[in-house]
Amino acid sequence: MLKVGLLGAGRIGQVHAVNIAGNPRSTLVAVSDVYRPGAEALAEKFGAEARTTEEILADPAIDAVLVATSTDTHSDLIEQATAAGKAVLCEKPVDLSLSRAKACLAQASMTGRPVMMGFNRRFDPNFATLKASVQRGEIGKPELLSITSFDPAPPPVSYIKVSGGLFRDMMIHDFDMANFLMGEAPVTVRAVGSSIVDPEIGAAGDVDTAVVTLTYADGRIAVIKNSRRAVYGYDQRVELLGSEGLLQAQNMLENTVVRSTTQGVMSAKPTYFFLERYMPAYAAEWEAFVAALVDGAALPTSLEDGIAALAMAEAATESAKTGQAVSLDLHEELYQRAV
Amino acid sequence: MLKVGLLGAGRIGQVHAVNIAGNPRSTLVAVSDVYRPGAEALAEKFGAEARTTEEILADPAIDAVLVATSTDTHSDLIEQATAAGKAVLCEKPVDLSLSRAKACLAQASMTGRPVMMGFNRRFDPNFATLKASVQRGEIGKPELLSITSFDPAPPPVSYIKVSGGLFRDMMIHDFDMANFLMGEAPVTVRAVGSSIVDPEIGAAGDVDTAVVTLTYADGRIAVIKNSRRAVYGYDQRVELLGSEGLLQAQNMLENTVVRSTTQGVMSAKPTYFFLERYMPAYAAEWEAFVAALVDGAALPTSLEDGIAALAMAEAATESAKTGQAVSLDLHEELYQRAV
Amino acid sequence: MLKVGLLGAGRIGQVHAVNIAGNPRSTLVAVSDVYRPGAEALAEKFGAEARTTEEILADPAIDAVLVATSTDTHSDLIEQATAAGKAVLCEKPVDLSLSRAKACLAQASMTGRPVMMGFNRRFDPNFATLKASVQRGEIGKPELLSITSFDPAPPPVSYIKVSGGLFRDMMIHDFDMANFLMGEAPVTVRAVGSSIVDPEIGAAGDVDTAVVTLTYADGRIAVIKNSRRAVYGYDQRVELLGSEGLLQAQNMLENTVVRSTTQGVMSAKPTYFFLERYMPAYAAEWEAFVAALVDGAALPTSLEDGIAALAMAEAATESAKTGQAVSLDLHEELYQRAV
Amino acid sequence: MLKVGLLGAGRIGQVHAVNIAGNPRSTLVAVSDVYRPGAEALAEKFGAEARTTEEILADPAIDAVLVATSTDTHSDLIEQATAAGKAVLCEKPVDLSLSRAKACLAQASMTGRPVMMGFNRRFDPNFATLKASVQRGEIGKPELLSITSFDPAPPPVSYIKVSGGLFRDMMIHDFDMANFLMGEAPVTVRAVGSSIVDPEIGAAGDVDTAVVTLTYADGRIAVIKNSRRAVYGYDQRVELLGSEGLLQAQNMLENTVVRSTTQGVMSAKPTYFFLERYMPAYAAEWEAFVAALVDGAALPTSLEDGIAALAMAEAATESAKTGQAVSLDLHEELYQRAV
Known part of the structure; x- marks a missing residue:
């Protein structure tokens, strides 16, 4: 059972939460959001915990994170999450800056952790x-x-x-x-x-x-x-x-x-x-x-x-x-x- | 070139006239209608003659007739036209009376002339x-x-x-x-x-x-x-x-x-x-x-x-x-x- | 929160279980099936209990039952469930016998409990x-x-x-x-x-x-x-x-x-x-x-x-x-x- | 009744011939083609005459010409036909050369004769x-x-x-x-x-x-x-x-x-x-x-x-x-x- 932390509890994060919880091979463990009550409400609905992003990344029991935060945080979170050993599914785009995105790729590649981009279509x-x-x-x-x-x-x-x-x-x-x-x-x-x-x-x-x-x-x-x-x-x-x-x-x-x-x-x-x-x-x-x-x-x-x-x-x-x-x-x- | 007489110059007769004249292997020779001016107008448009039905059936140069008259005349006209040696294409229905239609079939069959019903669909x-x-x-x-x-x-x-x-x-x-x-x-x-x-x-x-x-x-x-x-x-x-x-x-x-x-x-x-x-x-x-x-x-x-x-x-x-x-x-x- | 017992854990019962559990206003409490392991598997998946039908009907904490058993049991279960004070959603048909179905209606009506037939279309x-x-x-x-x-x-x-x-x-x-x-x-x-x-x-x-x-x-x-x-x-x-x-x-x-x-x-x-x-x-x-x-x-x-x-x-x-x-x-x- | 000369008896010329002849207000008078037998066959079918382009343009009884010849002749024929007082419907394009087409426009405009381009779509x-x-x-x-x-x-x-x-x-x-x-x-x-x-x-x-x-x-x-x-x-x-x-x-x-x-x-x-x-x-x-x-x-x-x-x-x-x-x-x- 894949243990998952969800970063971002907004509209698209809520869609992902349903799929994480509904998939027979994954479970939603924790949710973070800059707006704490949003994380709490979503976590409660699916029997997960509201935590900070740092807590989620630091938790060795969590296998993967889904990044559904605002675009300007994507590169940083991909880097931090892969460095923490997590597999990552990140909403598009990687970044608004191509050079920043390439730096992110370079860093993430070194960790060898899988990073999938959320090109849902x-x-x-x-x-x-x-x-x-x-x-x-x-x-x-x-x-x-x-x-x-x-x-x-x-x-x-x-x-x-x-x-x-x-x-x-x-x-x-x-x-x-x-x-x-x-x-x-x-x-x-x-x-x-x-x-x-x-x-x-x-x-x-x-x-x-x-x-x-x-x-x-x-x-x-x-x-x-x-x-x-x-x-x-x-x-x-x-x-x-x-x-x-x-x-x-x-x-x-x-x-x-x-x-x-x-x-x-x-x-x-x-x-x-x-x-x-x-x-x-x-x-x-x-x-x-x-x-x-x-x-x-x-x-x-x-x-x-x-x-x-x-x-x-x-x-x-x-x-x-x-x-x-x-x-x-x-x-x-x-x-x-x-x- | 098939020489054709058209019996009936109403709405559906006019449709047939176009097709008779437009077909490369048939020509419209004569048109009859109970309303004589209707026959005349249609005949003129396609270089044909307005005649009576009797004249058309009696003309040995005419190979076939298209019956586009009112339903109550169909059986009679099929019988008369086949007896006169014409091939017949007749609008549906044969008749409103099944027994009359069967009598028509019996009569027409004896002439050996082809009779096709206009089931256009x-x-x-x-x-x-x-x-x-x-x-x-x-x-x-x-x-x-x-x-x-x-x-x-x-x-x-x-x-x-x-x-x-x-x-x-x-x-x-x-x-x-x-x-x-x-x-x-x-x-x-x-x-x-x-x-x-x-x-x-x-x-x-x-x-x-x-x-x-x-x-x-x-x-x-x-x-x-x-x-x-x-x-x-x-x-x-x-x-x-x-x-x-x-x-x-x-x-x-x-x-x-x-x-x-x-x-x-x-x-x-x-x-x-x-x-x-x-x-x-x-x-x-x-x-x-x-x-x-x-x-x-x-x-x-x-x-x-x-x-x-x-x-x-x-x-x-x-x-x-x-x-x-x-x-x-x-x-x-x-x-x-x-x- | 509506507490629900599911009678029947077959193919259609499984569909209903998802909807009962997924609906924000209902929860799946218990499942019964003549094939006990089927009830157990389905109950476990949704955090419910496998019980006998009798146990479910006797439980005052259960508000409603969904009847998804074989057709020949529908009339009996509607009667028993309504007599036990449950609201009922029953798969079609009521019965294969019209007279038996009418008797069921007569009995159920007396209880005043709501009975809805599963005409899903x-x-x-x-x-x-x-x-x-x-x-x-x-x-x-x-x-x-x-x-x-x-x-x-x-x-x-x-x-x-x-x-x-x-x-x-x-x-x-x-x-x-x-x-x-x-x-x-x-x-x-x-x-x-x-x-x-x-x-x-x-x-x-x-x-x-x-x-x-x-x-x-x-x-x-x-x-x-x-x-x-x-x-x-x-x-x-x-x-x-x-x-x-x-x-x-x-x-x-x-x-x-x-x-x-x-x-x-x-x-x-x-x-x-x-x-x-x-x-x-x-x-x-x-x-x-x-x-x-x-x-x-x-x-x-x-x-x-x-x-x-x-x-x-x-x-x-x-x-x-x-x-x-x-x-x-x-x-x-x-x-x-x-x- | 508009009297029409058709210049060009190829595939598209044949399509136009049907429409010219079939239109209640126009009649096909003459057909020309560099391949004379083509003009003759098409003319015969519609009761018209096979002529040269020059004869058609010179005929004062002809009101309009339809130009369905090869593209490289369009500009010349538009100029000649308008100069001869004809109304013109010309197949597209005017010319392969934009400057030549503009010259054609200048010349044709002086005649005041109507020129329509055959943008059929x-x-x-x-x-x-x-x-x-x-x-x-x-x-x-x-x-x-x-x-x-x-x-x-x-x-x-x-x-x-x-x-x-x-x-x-x-x-x-x-x-x-x-x-x-x-x-x-x-x-x-x-x-x-x-x-x-x-x-x-x-x-x-x-x-x-x-x-x-x-x-x-x-x-x-x-x-x-x-x-x-x-x-x-x-x-x-x-x-x-x-x-x-x-x-x-x-x-x-x-x-x-x-x-x-x-x-x-x-x-x-x-x-x-x-x-x-x-x-x-x-x-x-x-x-x-x-x-x-x-x-x-x-x-x-x-x-x-x-x-x-x-x-x-x-x-x-x-x-x-x-x-x-x-x-x-x-x-x-x-x-x-x-x-």
């Missing part, structure tokens, strides 16, 4: 099924990838200001999805972006609508579209054209009811936001982490994956500002886990 | 594709057929009164579709019906909503649902469960545009009514008639098919009135063309 | 959304209901022999769905059935394919189609035509991936069987039971609903045998909860 | 419906456009070599679609392309897979994806995200049949290629041209539209070669008809 049943179809060769060689990723509504501008910007905060998921589905990192990144949803976002120096084009060494192409606003709900789709066919992962809908009237034929909207859409993905993600630790299965995502996505986000941020294409020259070994 | 690309899939064995043995057939709006009660009733006027198409898809006639007919769309229809002695269950000698079952009112348009669907799968022919939509808003996801309605939905079917039907006459291909539908559907309509009418199942004992040879 | 998010749309008047007056309910594969003939037959064992869910959606019980039942999936089922005196037509006092009609075999998965669909539109609840699919190749466009199959499809429904069902007991909300299904469905199953069984329509004359009060 | 019922929805404000302000346009299979390399390249030959339709839907021309064009479908195409100096990003003065963005190979058929889709919703125009399918088996749920493929998909669009295009001439309606597309699309193709060709964004500075008046 890889575990979404739809995207995972699409990937499996690619791997079975069902569309031949993948050639042109298209990712549509729209949020239902923009976050407050106060959040935007500390988010690192759309490419690091929102599109980073899509960069990882591109790496996951194309099996390698791109060689160039071209980005355009603007703030047409909310001028306040533009005033804060960020964009709310963006298109990024990625090119690969062998001529393959990927395009990612992001918008902070899709009033009909969370729009999360992928399509991949290959030499022998097309794969599409469409949205999950709130229900299957269709109503036909004089107005037309009305179906349900997509599930509202990431908690609704990716709830099964979070459970599968945790199960994959447990399987890696308990069964010795390969970690499905790595710290290197986190750094690759971050490097792409940085390149896109630069490209959107300069209007120029940005080359990526990431060492091949950095992406071995992305394949 | 067999030529709809969707239903024809479904049938071809059945014949290729793609769902194994067909076991349970379901036909949904709703009109967008009920006709005037004045029409209802002379229509022969829902089972002869509307469901007769579905009876033929069942024969087409199941490849044989049923042995029992059970019908329920009511007038819940318009009480005036009930007052006229007819129903506007009906469900008929057909059972076959080997235990297979078909169910047909009819309503005179589907406010969203003409609803024409078939599904067929077999030992190895399910086939569905869904509605054709007015366009493929989908609009997602806060209200939901809105698609287009089905094409409005039979002229919109079955336009391609009418052209394919005429081509099949030409192919049978010119190439010697088998007639895809026969006068016997018309009589089978009419017998089923009569049985359903009786069953809906008595509440009892009605047995059908149709001679096997009557259905050889239905397979 | 009413709580399926799709069917519940459809019903809500009807109640909001979005399709006007419902007129013609169609229920498609196919199992992926027939059960062993040994099960068929003790099942009470397709109408009591399988279609009973659909009878309740008809009552749920039409808001009243029908006045006549017409059934046809045959054993075309598996002749062994016919040899055992049952059918595996059936169509039932229900008519209502005001002329409305419902049709239910059942097959024991749909090789593509569990097919659970409803459509309801109203004066102002059509509502359809379509199947839930295993995933949203679509693959387009030279062969065509391939989507995922429906979720495999009832545990996959109705998992969310079971949780919602339990929550509704808890809400009724704790909040004083109305019980969404009643013992009367169970009897109504059973009466319809009995009528259908008779109709399929005799070939005749069977009238139902159920007292109105019996169905007050079905509306 | 604007008349596709699906795209036209999408545009109408935008114009009704149903998705608020359009912000992010995505066009997917894949051919089923690449043309021979011999064709590629004289085609002007993918951006001028294939994507030019999509550039016009972007102008049509966004209602203005973009200010920058960014293109990436590669030859991953067929290395022979790359050896010929062209690409077969390309993504173009367009940005607009107000920050809006459009992205166009092209591939010369989609083995499942002609993939022609548009989606447009607006401030109040999303519009999608999906593919038209060969039929509506769905087959569910143990393998999954199989639907029909998209209609095969442009003749199948856009047949209704060609008829609507011709009707719009006739309406403009006969009724005085506005020409829905203009020579300026052709030049705008060509300028975008030229910019994309340059961008794909240099890797740099290319600015467009088209005079506003050039696009007044694109709105």
Whole structure:
């Protein structure tokens, strides 16, 4: 039974707590949070203890920690936890700074402890099924990838200001999805972006609508579209054209009811936001982490994956500002886990 | 080049005129109609002559006639046209009286002239594709057929009164579709019906909503649902469960545009009514008639098919009135063309 | 906190145990099963005790029992549990004998204890959304209901022999769905059935394919189609035509991936069987039971609903045998909860 | 009755001939083709005369010509035909050379004769419906456009070599679609392309897979994806995200049949290629041209539209070669008809 400490008892920490406790091979031992009452309430619900992060990391009985704290603490906690001998599952991104993230990788690698990045979308049943179809060769060689990723509504501008910007905060998921589905990192990144949803976002120096084009060494192409606003709900789709066919992962809908009237034929909207859409993905993600630790299965995502996505986000941020294409020259070994 | 006389220049006659003139192997020579100016207008448009029906039947240069007149004239015109040596394509139904239709068959058979019934839905690309899939064995043995057939709006009660009733006027198409898809006639007919769309229809002695269950000698079952009112348009669907799968022919939509808003996801309605939905079917039907006459291909539908559907309509009418199942004992040879 | 005893630790009992334990307002106290080790394993997993049914019913600390035992024990357990002062949620059907079920109702009613029947499909998010749309008047007056309910594969003939037959064992869910959606019980039942999936089922005196037509006092009609075999998965669909539109609840699919190749466009199959499809429904069902007991909300299904469905199953069984329509004359009060 | 001369009797000329002859307000008078027997066969079929292009342009009885010849003759024929007083409907593109096209515009404008460019996709019922929805404000302000346009299979390399390249030959339709839907021309064009479908195409100096990003003065963005190979058929889709919703125009399918088996749920493929998909669009295009001439309606597309699309193709060709964004500075008046 894997004994787990949860760092962070906010919204996403609560999702993870359910999965940790619900998994037959893991148990939630302790919870920490900068807001102590939050840690206490969550701990009580699952028969765990509220502790400080330091206490959790110092406890030799705890095998693994799940890092669900604010982004600016990720690098430090990964370093501290691996140094303390813990296995780590960390929410994305590693850091807002690429150089800091690389330093974290260097430090964590020395400990030899497993670090998995929480790219939950890889575990979404739809995207995972699409990937499996690619791997079975069902569309031949993948050639042109298209990712549509729209949020239902923009976050407050106060959040935007500390988010690192759309490419690091929102599109980073899509960069990882591109790496996951194309099996390698791109060689160039071209980005355009603007703030047409909310001028306040533009005033804060960020964009709310963006298109990024990625090119690969062998001529393959990927395009990612992001918008902070899709009033009909969370729009999360992928399509991949290959030499022998097309794969599409469409949205999950709130229900299957269709109503036909004089107005037309009305179906349900997509599930509202990431908690609704990716709830099964979070459970599968945790199960994959447990399987890696308990069964010795390969970690499905790595710290290197986190750094690759971050490097792409940085390149896109630069490209959107300069209007120029940005080359990526990431060492091949950095992406071995992305394949 | 097949020389054709068209009997009847109403709405459906006009559809046929386009197909006769447009087909590369047939030409429209003459048109008759009880309303002479209608025949003249239609004839002029396609470079044909307006004549009386008698003149058309007496013209040895005319190879075939298309009967698109009112139902009460069908039997007489089939008899007269075949006696005059013409090949005949006649709109359904043969007659409202089963005994009269059988007499017509007896007479026409003696002439040896080909008579095809205008069961246009067999030529709809969707239903024809479904049938071809059945014949290729793609769902194994067909076991349970379901036909949904709703009109967008009920006709005037004045029409209802002379229509022969829902089972002869509307469901007769579905009876033929069942024969087409199941490849044989049923042995029992059970019908329920009511007038819940318009009480005036009930007052006229007819129903506007009906469900008929057909059972076959080997235990297979078909169910047909009819309503005179589907406010969203003409609803024409078939599904067929077999030992190895399910086939569905869904509605054709007015366009493929989908609009997602806060209200939901809105698609287009089905094409409005039979002229919109079955336009391609009418052209394919005429081509099949030409192919049978010119190439010697088998007639895809026969006068016997018309009589089978009419017998089923009569049985359903009786069953809906008595509440009892009605047995059908149709001679096997009557259905050889239905397979 | 509602203290619950679970009677029956089989497959469906295990599903209920998760929901009882997972619900924030209920706790699983004890489990019984004729196979003691099954009860022990399930109890241990959720921190409950394995006991005998008698011990559970005799424990004054237990508020409610969930009856998930074999059908032949349902009536007895409902009577004993209500006599012992417990609230009861019982899996369908009440009994295979209508008269026994009515006796059970009479006895249980005297105790005044709440008894809810486990018609889980009413709580399926799709069917519940459809019903809500009807109640909001979005399709006007419902007129013609169609229920498609196919199992992926027939059960062993040994099960068929003790099942009470397709109408009591399988279609009973659909009878309740008809009552749920039409808001009243029908006045006549017409059934046809045959054993075309598996002749062994016919040899055992049952059918595996059936169509039932229900008519209502005001002329409305419902049709239910059942097959024991749909090789593509569990097919659970409803459509309801109203004066102002059509509502359809379509199947839930295993995933949203679509693959387009030279062969065509391939989507995922429906979720495999009832545990996959109705998992969310079971949780919602339990929550509704808890809400009724704790909040004083109305019980969404009643013992009367169970009897109504059973009466319809009995009528259908008779109709399929005799070939005749069977009238139902159920007292109105019996169905007050079905509306 | 509009008297029409058809210049070019090839595949697309034949499509136009049917529409010219079938339209109630136009008649096909004469056909020319460099391959005389082709002109003769087509003329005979529709009761027209085979003539030389010079004879057609010199005939004062001819009101309009439809130019369906090879691309390298378009500019010359537009100039000659307008100089001869004819109204012109010309297949796209105006020319492969932007400067030549502009000279053609200058010359043709002086004649005052109407010139419409054959951007047939604007008349596709699906795209036209999408545009109408935008114009009704149903998705608020359009912000992010995505066009997917894949051919089923690449043309021979011999064709590629004289085609002007993918951006001028294939994507030019999509550039016009972007102008049509966004209602203005973009200010920058960014293109990436590669030859991953067929290395022979790359050896010929062209690409077969390309993504173009367009940005607009107000920050809006459009992205166009092209591939010369989609083995499942002609993939022609548009989606447009607006401030109040999303519009999608999906593919038209060969039929509506769905087959569910143990393998999954199989639907029909998209209609095969442009003749199948856009047949209704060609008829609507011709009707719009006739309406403009006969009724005085506005020409829905203009020579300026052709030049705008060509300028975008030229910019994309340059961008794909240099890797740099290319600015467009088209005079506003050039696009007044694109709105």
